[in-house]
Amino acid sequence: MQNGVVAIPADIREFEGYVWQAAPEQYVQAAIRGSGVQPLIVPALEVGFDADQVLDRVDGLLISGSRTNVHPSHYGIKATEGHGPFDPARDATSMAMIRRAIERGLPLLAICRGIQELNVALGGTLANEIQELPGRSDHRKPEVPDRDEAFAVRHPIAVQPGGCLAAILEDEKPMVNSLHRQGISDLAPRLTVEALAEDETIEAVSVIDAPGFALGVQWHPEYWVGTDPTSDKIFQAFGAAVRRWRLEARPMQAAE
Numbered sequence: 001m002q003n004g005v006v007a008i009p010a011d012i013r014e015f016e017g018y019v020w021q022a023a024p025e026q027y028v029q030a031a032i033r034g035s036g037v038q039p040l041i042v043p044a045l046e047v048g049f050d051a052d053q054v055l056d057r058v059d060g061l062l063i064s065g066s067r068t069n070v071h072p073s074h075y076g077i078k079a080t081e082g083h084g085p086f087d088p089a090r091d092a093t094s095m096a097m098i099r100r101a102i103e104r105g106l107p108l109l110a111i112c113r114g115i116q117e118l119n120v121a122l123g124g125t126l127a128n129e130i131q132e133l134p135g136r137s138d139h140r141k142p143e144v145p146d147r148d149e150a151f152a153v154r155h156p157i158a159v160q161p162g163g164c165l166a167a168i169l170e171d172e173k174p175m176v177n178s179l180h181r182q183g184i185s186d187l188a189p190r191l192t193v194e195a196l197a198e199d200e201t202i203e204a205v206s207v208i209d210a211p212g213f214a215l216g217v218q219w220h221p222e223y224w225v226g227t228d229p230t231s232d233k234i235f236q237a238f239g240a241a242v243r244r245w246r247l248e249a250r251p252m253q254a255a256e
């Protein structure tokens, strides 16, 4: 069934003596089972990447999480070892696609590293090791061997009334998981806050005046698609936006 194709930018990973282009399976499966779309992994290229060549051929953009961090030079900070690990090819590919997807109105769902890339791509900044900031909780991945335990929901968020996330969810204070050590610091001018943690960490944003679905979340809804209503609603809304794009917007853009 033609339900749309969604680009997922790969990370650069090294193992078994090779350099790999890799994306975590949980995002691939969430796109299929939660949004009903066909995922397409896009290689991370530090130079020579043409975002429009890819975006001309897809109906949405799903930006995955990653243990690596956006290089701070993208938001005017001199890099230290503590800002790493880095993945400059992922930075280049992901942020180029984010900027062009927003300009084109292509549906965009950005998760964890993805919301951070969204903020930086639109002119915002990030804070590093946020658990060390005054008044902040520890949002890092729990050091436990079991992956389900690491991705378990563990803190509430306050969804901002009247926003697009509130329209997607019926629960004003859903519980979410947390596996990050960075967070949004200066919010990009084109973003608005859609949800906050109790320690004021920004947990979700949307793009002001975006022609289409453009949502970023700091937690990992992809992990619990199929068992958690909050996760299901986010991916269902993204899938509906992708199908709308495929039926309504893509033919018009192709005719231009």
Ligand SMILES: N[C@@H](CCC(=O)NCCCC(=O)O)C(=O)O
Residues within 6 Å of the ligand: 064, 065, 066, 067, 068, 069, 111, 112, 113, 114, 141, 179, 180, 181, 182, 183
């Ligand atoms: N590196 C950034 C973004 C965190 C992120 O995307 N986490 C997902 C990977 C979780 C894991 O398996 O470690 C940050 O730390 O803020």
